[in-house]
Amino acid sequence: MNIDNLCLGVLSMGEASGYEIKKALEQRFSHFQAASYGSIYPALAKLTDAGFVSFREEAQEKRPTKKVFNLTSSGREHFFQVLMETNPTEQYRSDFLVLMMFAHLQPSERLRTLLQQQTDNIRAELQILQGIFNESSELTAGMRFTLEYGIAANQGLLNLMQQRSSTLLDELDQERSKPA
Amino acid sequence: MNIDNLCLGVLSMGEASGYEIKKALEQRFSHFQAASYGSIYPALAKLTDAGFVSFREEAQEKRPTKKVFNLTSSGREHFFQVLMETNPTEQYRSDFLVLMMFAHLQPSERLRTLLQQQTDNIRAELQILQGIFNESSELTAGMRFTLEYGIAANQGLLNLMQQRSSTLLDELDQERSKPA
DNA sequence: ACATACATGTAAATAGTTACATGATTTC
DNA sequence: GAAATCATGTAACTATTTACATGTATGT
Numbered sequence: 001m002n003i004d005n006l007c008l009g010v011l012s013m014g015e016a017s018g019y020e021i022k023k024a025l026e027q028r029f030s031h032f033q034a035a036s037y038g039s040i041y042p043a044l045a046k047l048t049d050a051g052f053v054s055f056r057e058e059a060q061e062k063r064p065t066k067k068v069f070n071l072t073s074s075g076r077e078h079f080f081q082v083l084m085e086t087n088p089t090e091q092y093r094s095d096f097l098v099l100m101m102f103a104h105l106q107p108s109e110r111l112r113t114l115l116q117q118q119t120d121n122i123r124a125e126l127q128i129l130q131g132i133f134n135e136s137s138e139l140t141a142g143m144r145f146t147l148e149y150g151i152a153a154n155q156g157l158l159n160l161m162q163q164r165s166s167t168l169l170d171e172l173d174q175e176r177s178k179p180a
Numbered sequence: 181m182n183i184d185n186l187c188l189g190v191l192s193m194g195e196a197s198g199y200e201i202k203k204a205l206e207q208r209f210s211h212f213q214a215a216s217y218g219s220i221y222p223a224l225a226k227l228t229d230a231g232f233v234s235f236r237e238e239a240q241e242k243r244p245t246k247k248v249f250n251l252t253s254s255g256r257e258h259f260f261q262v263l264m265e266t267n268p269t270e271q272y273r274s275d276f277l278v279l280m281m282f283a284h285l286q287p288s289e290r291l292r293t294l295l296q297q298q299t300d301n302i303r304a305e306l307q308i309l310q311g312i313f314n315e316s317s318e319l320t321a322g323m324r325f326t327l328e329y330g331i332a333a334n335q336g337l338l339n340l341m342q343q344r345s346s347t348l349l350d351e352l353d354q355e356r357s358k359p360a
Numbered sequence: 361a362c363a364t365a366c367a368t369g370t371a372a373a374t375a376g377t378t379a380c381a382t383g384a385t386t387t388c
Numbered sequence: 389g390a391a392a393t394c395a396t397g398t399a400a401c402t403a404t405t406t407a408c409a410t411g412t413a414t415g416t
Binding site: 060063065 | 394395
């Protein structure tokens with residue numbers, strides 16, 4: 001799913017400026033997608049050229065004038081086709097796990113810090129997702145599902161981190177003291 | 181963690197050719213890292229220039245001659261520094277969750293297929309990880325941990341998919357039949 | 361006969377991010 | 389007085405993948 005189509009998706013939920021699309025992605029898609037202004041603004045220009053979105057300029061008091069984009073019917077049709085043709089692929093890249101793979105090369109104080117940081121990060125992410133899930137009214141069924149999905153993964157990981165952090169450190173201490 | 185440093189990591193476990201590094205990444209790192217030949221061979225050339233690896237050419241019977249790389253002491257030192265300075269960041273990108281976010285725009289037959297595919301993918305990944313965990317001898321503590329980490333996440337997700345797939349479809353049917 | 365494994369490497373294309381450029385207003 | 393929010397946009401850079409180029413040997 002490229003940024004162009006992600007913008008169409010956000011606009012399918014209602015008109016928005018480039019700036020507002022970025023905010024929407026941060027608030028509602030951040031645990032599984034990201035985009036910077038440097039990709040959003042060129043995407044909106046391309047989508048305008050392609051006729052998938054149109055915009056009006058809206059002057060504001062004490063704020064810069066903004067371009068408010070909305071989906072054309074051609075854009076809505078196109079986005080439907082995208083949804084029907086996109087494969088449900090996923091990718092996960094973890095420097096944390098790379099560091100764990102080479103745990104035996106690092107001092108135990110460093111590993112203690114890494115495990116603690118990761119545990120904190122997971123706990124924080126879990127609280128963000130649970131916060132949105134519990135406190136937001138008017139979530140679509142799909143959005144509730146994406147939140148529950150993130151909560152399920154992070155809950156599983158938090159349990160593991162709590163059970164295994166200290167035993168991993170013990171195992172590594174044993175490997176260290178036992179020469180081949 | 182860029183490909184250069186990932187190559188150093190693989191080589192810290194023993195000498196290898198570019199081809200063998202790719203295989204090692206597929207077998208031991210695939211659930212949290214990836215790399216293609218187009219990035220591995222240039223990385224090895226760069227690392228050789230920098231003096232972090234050296235190689236010998238090994239002629240083989242009935243196989244092309246290969247370059248067997250191994251870490252220099254400078255490379256080993258450098259990789260240690262990389263390990264000490266790398267932040268334990270993670271990134272997750274999911275087209276599956278994007279599709280779920282827009283579940284209300286898709287026919288229920290399509291959603292049924294997507295949910296089934298995702299469930300199958302998670303189950304398959306889980307079995308791969310459990311297979312390696314149970315059947316491999318001589319895993320390092322760090323590698324066992326990376327496997328358990330993947331298993332914990334996927335087990336949490338599989339439980340969710342099994343509980344929620346059908347209720348999500350029901351919820352969407354209700355939203356569809358209830359006009360605003 | 362067709363695909364897969366072995367083995368190395370380059371060039372073009374992809375898809376972004378980061379930093380820059382500009383500037384008012386509001387909050388801490 | 390500094391940082392954050394609002395607001396748009398471009399240019400340079402980064403890091404990678406995909407496709408190409410080449411060829412033998414083995415398995416199906």
